[in-house]
Amino acid sequence: xxxxxxxxxxxxxxxxxxxxxxxxxxxxxxxxxxxxxxxxxxxxxxxxxxxxxxxxxxxxxxxxxxxxxxxxxxxxxxxxxxxxxxxxxxxxxxxxxxxxxxxxxxxxxxxxxxxxxxxxxxxxxxxxxxxxxxxxxxxxxxxxxxxxxxxxxxxxxxxxxxxxxxxxxxxxxxxxxxxx
Numbered sequence: 001x002x003x004x005x006x007x008x009x010x011x012x013x014x015x016x017x018x019x020x021x022x023x024x025x026x027x028x029x030x031x032x033x034x035x036x037x038x039x040x041x042x043x044x045x046x047x048x049x050x051x052x053x054x055x056x057x058x059x060x061x062x063x064x065x066x067x068x069x070x071x072x073x074x075x076x077x078x079x080x081x082x083x084x085x086x087x088x089x090x091x092x093x094x095x096x097x098x099x100x101x102x103x104x105x106x107x108x109x110x111x112x113x114x115x116x117x118x119x120x121x122x123x124x125x126x127x128x129x130x131x132x133x134x135x136x137x138x139x140x141x142x143x144x145x146x147x148x149x150x151x152x153x154x155x156x157x158x159x160x161x162x163x164x165x166x167x168x169x170x171x172x173x174x175x176x177x178x179x180x
Contacts, residue, residue: 039085039176043146048077050150055097055111056161065160072097072113072153079172081119082143087177090139090146092117096128097168099161108155109162115170119146127152128168139174146172 052075057068097111116125120142126134148170155161 037084039083039088039178041081041083041085041088041174041176043079043081043172043174045078045080048079048148050075050077052097052166055166066158067108067111067153067155067161069153072111073151074149076147076149079146079148080144081146081174083139083141083174083176085176086141088139088141089136089175089177090117090119090122090124091133091136091173091175092124092126092148093133093171093173094126094128095168095170097166099164099166101162101164103159103162106157106159107162108157108159110156111161111166111168112152112154112156113150114152115148115150117146117148117170117172119174120144124172126170133173136175146174148172 052071055067055071056065057063092115094113094115097113099109101109103109112128114125114127116123120139122137122139124134124137124139150170
């Protein structure tokens with residue numbers, strides 16, 4: 001028996017280091033992780049209303065019944081939004097304040113004005129005197145207020161305003177850069 005043990009013992013001593021060496025020379029794999037975030041803009045307070053009240057001047061002078069510009073000019077409201085893209089833009093589009101009642105000579109049934117929107121120190125505007133949207137401006141990466149202010153109100157003929165309701169709107173569009 002002793003002979004058998006002496007023969008087996010040297011094999012175990014020789015096999016031990018070789019097996020330990022094989023266990024420490026491993027291999028490393030890697031899993032890469034990637035994702036993306038699309039550029040977008042969102043209004044978190046998407047609508048507000050500016051109520052102008054009586055639009056015509058009161059009294060008994062020659063101006064009575066005509067547009068009271070103080071009722072329109074400097075009126076403002078604040079939307080709230082954000083854009084997550086440094087190249088995001090803002091555009092303003094206005095529609096005139098309109099009364100659909102028929103008019104006669106000396107009367108007006110719509111009021112023109114300019115609307116200006118300010119967000120992230122960028123200013124965009126549009127006048128209802130011209131069709132389509134105003135020029136886009138870069139508003140960039142921002143989160144916060146979009147202040148819309150009315151100014152420069154007028155009527156086409158400086159005439160008397162037709163009785164009834166007048167309505168129009170200002171659309172502010174925030175748009176992210178779209179990468180193709």
